[in-house]
Amino acid sequence: MAESGAWWRQGIFYQIYPRSFQDSDGDGVGDLAGIVHRLPYLLTLGVDAIWLSPIFTSPMADFGYDISDYTGIDPLFGTMEDFDALVRAAHESGLKVILDLVPNHTSDRHPWFVEARRSRDNPRRDWYIWRDPKPDGGPPNNWLSEFGGSAWQYDQATGQYYYHAFLAQQPDLNWRNPAVRAAVYDVMRFWLRKGVDGFRVDVIWHLIKDAEFRDNPANPGYIEGRPPHERILPRHSTDQPEVHQVIAEMRKVLDAFGDRVLIGEIYLPIERLMAYYGKDLSGAHLPFNFALLSAPWHARDIERIIAEYETALPPGAWPNWVLGNHDRPRVASRVGAEQARVAAMLLLTLRGTPTLYYGDEIGMRQVAIAPDGVRDPFEKNVPGIGVGRDGCRTPMQWNATPNAGFSTAAPWLPVAEDFMHENVVNLTADKRSILNLYRALIRLRKRHVALVAGHYRPVAAEGDLLLYRRDGEGEILTIALNLGDDPVSLATEGSGLEGQILLSTHLDRDGEPIHGTLDLRGNEGVVIGRSL
Incomplete structure (x- = not known):
């Protein structure tokens, strides 16, 4: 814990x-x-x-x-x-x-893999994932590499395929070993x-x-x-x-x-x-x-x-x-x-x-x-x-x-x-x-314990507005984010949004009191603080 x-x-x-x-x-x-x-x-x-x-x-x-x-x-x-x-x-x-x-x-140049591909009975062989070809000589299954193509690379010297989730130069280790x-x-x-x-x-x-x-x-x-x-x-x-x-x-x-x-x-x-x-x-x-x-x-x-x-x-x-x-x-x-x-x-x-x-x-x-x-x-x-x-x-x-x-x-x-x-x-x-x-x-986060350890509480909102609170240690911080281009005006009476702006994303409203109405410009977010 x-x-x-x-x-x-x-x-x-x-x-x-x-x-x-x-x-x-x-x-x-x-x-x-x-x-x-x-x-x-x-x-x-x-x-x-x-x-x-x-x-x-x-x-x-x-x-x-x-x-x-x-x-x-x-x-x-x-x-x-x-x-x-x-x-x-x-x-x-x-x-x-x-x-x-x-x-x-x-890497396929790691000493572990260099040893592993030397022979089927090399002590390091089982450190990687090797499989025999299908009867038609093809890959063992249909797994695909995230970087394109099959996730299986044929090794001519030993007649088996090895698995690579990414590049062929990145053979996967066998974590069952x-x-x-x-x-x-x-x-x-x-x-x-x-x-x-x-x-x-x-x-x-x-x-x-x-x-x-x-x-x-x-x-x-x-x-x-x-x-x-x-x-x-x-x-x-x-x-x-x-x-x-x-x-x-x-x-x-x-x-x-x-x-x-x-x-x-x-x-x-x-x-x-x-x-x-x-x-x-x-x-x-x-x-x-x-x-x-x-x-x-x-x-x-x-x-x-x-x-x-x-x-x-x-x-x-x-x-x-x-x-x-x-x-x-x-x-x-x-x-x-x-x-x-x-x-x-x-x-x-x-x-x-x-x-x-x-x-x-x-x-x-x-x-x-x-x-x-x-x-x-x-x-x-x-x-x-x-x-x-x-x-x-x-x-x-x-x-x-x-x-x-x-x-x-x-x-x-x-x-x-x-x-x-x-x-x-x-x-x-x-x-x-x-x-x-x-x-x-970052300074605001370090000053207010509620932002680090406080509760997260969503606040109902509509349209482009995202609202939530962080509370703890005797304070409530409300975050109001306008994810749209148009201004937003929100009545605050009885909503718990009153307080003062601690920070705006525009960096020009510190200390502004919020009472009655919260007005946000397009693409603006604010943090509003008040004591419990």
């Missing part, structure tokens, strides 16, 4: 995509020393923990999600000494450090001893596959133009009941090191997501809640999503919310620049731990990547339908100097064309910028 005062309940997480945050050595790719250099910025922003996408040794077929050494730092990002310096500097600044753990698969579990738990202990404060576990719902390798059923709701792997439902290749035992074992590894956090990447409907908290909350502390990443941006839809999530949570489980990440289009492009400010207020006033994605706080938009500049293997394998993730991974826009202050060299992905105006330096100087809104929201 998690403690009510745990740091990961109270804190705000910030995801860094290391390749794109800050380059310190002029090779066009971000690195660990660059992150250290930018820690003061993160402190002024007010976040409490940084989560780093993979920095381990890798051939970079999937930009670090194909690991060839779980306990090494890829030279592209620096050295182990650089990592130690980052952890030390972060901790001295009061920041926690969370690593990306990628246990579902390795106790030796695999022990090896990965040792990896976790290695980093925990180095002071890491927890892990975000990549595709955690993929870890266990059906023991009988049954075909997946067809997806009757498949929509043409969607990624081809969605033609089948991954009923037998993901979300198997036995996965929860694995997660409970991971949790025990962390618990042995004290106050650490286990976060799971899980793209599942809310009702199935809840199982990942584990029996008696012995699973992931925070199974990532991605509902807002694909939600229709309408008040009633958002209201329904929040209600369903809050209702589904097991007793004592702690919620969390996410607006963006390294796999999904930027929020400012999904909902528009004006609503991105309203979305920020939503994220930072809902009950639960919020995770920010680097650059969202300056309103970075999805960047169009020319066909000859595509780097993402997903887009290369499944071109023409807009699955590319490069556009949300472009370099952080620090200032108006060449390459946005990210690097002295041409960056690995192009910088957004608007960087001359939309950058940290300019937006810091603009008192009403989205960056200063994020800073104000």
Whole structure:
């Protein structure tokens, strides 16, 4: 059972995509020393923990999600000494450090897999998932790779297929093998001893596959133009009941090191997501809640999503919310620049731990990547339908100097064309910028316990208006969000909406009393406070 005062309940997480945050050595790719250099910025922003996408040794077929050494730092990002310096500097600044753990698969260049494919009787053979061909020589079943094509790759030397949920260069580990579990738990202990404060576990719902390798059923709701792997439902290749035992074992590894956090990447409907908290909350502390990443941006839809999530949570489980990440289009492009400010207020006033994605706080938009500049293997394998993730991974826009202050060299992905105006330096100087809104929201959250630990209470509303309250510790905060372009006027007498505005997304109404009527401009949100 998690403690009510745990740091990961109270804190705000910030995801860094290391390749794109800050380059310190002029090779066009971000690195660990660059992150250290930018820690003061993160402190002024007010976040409490940084989560780093993979920095381990890798051939970079999937930009670090194909690991060839779980306990090494890829030279592209620096050295182990650089990592130690980052952890030390972060901790001295009061920041926690969370690593990306990628246990579902390795690189095909990992020594484990190099051994496994040498022969059928190699001791490492059962560390991966091998199956004989069908009688016609074809793949063992109909499972599909999320990056296109069959999920089975034929190995000519040994006459069997191996399973890969993603690229053929990313063979899946066999998590039914106790030796695999022990090896990965040792990896976790290695980093925990180095002071890491927890892990975000990549595709955690993929870890266990059906023991009988049954075909997946067809997806009757498949929509043409969607990624081809969605033609089948991954009923037998993901979300198997036995996965929860694995997660409970991971949790025990962390618990042995004290106050650490286990976060799971899980793209599942809310009702199935809840199982990942584990029996008696012995699973992931925070199974990532991605509902807002694909939600229709309408008040009633958002209201329904929040209600369903809050209702589904097991007793004592702690919620969390996410607006963006390294796999999904930027929020400012999904909902528009004006609503991105309203979305920020939503994220930072809902009950639960919020995770920010680097650059969202300056309103970075999805960047169009020319066909000859595509780097993402997903887009290369499944071109023409807009699955590319490069556009949300472009370099952080620090200032108006060449390459946005990210690097002295041409960056690995192009910088957004608007960087001359939309950058940290300019937006810091603009008192009403989205960056200063994020800073104000984070300060407000830290000042008012009700926003961190208070109850969530929906308030009936209509049209484009979303209303809810957070109450506790002798205060009530009402959040009113206008998700539409048109102004909204709401009678407040007897509604409990009276008080004073603590913050507007326009950053121009602090202290304004609300009595009788609440008027919201189009695309405006406010936080109203009053004492109990």
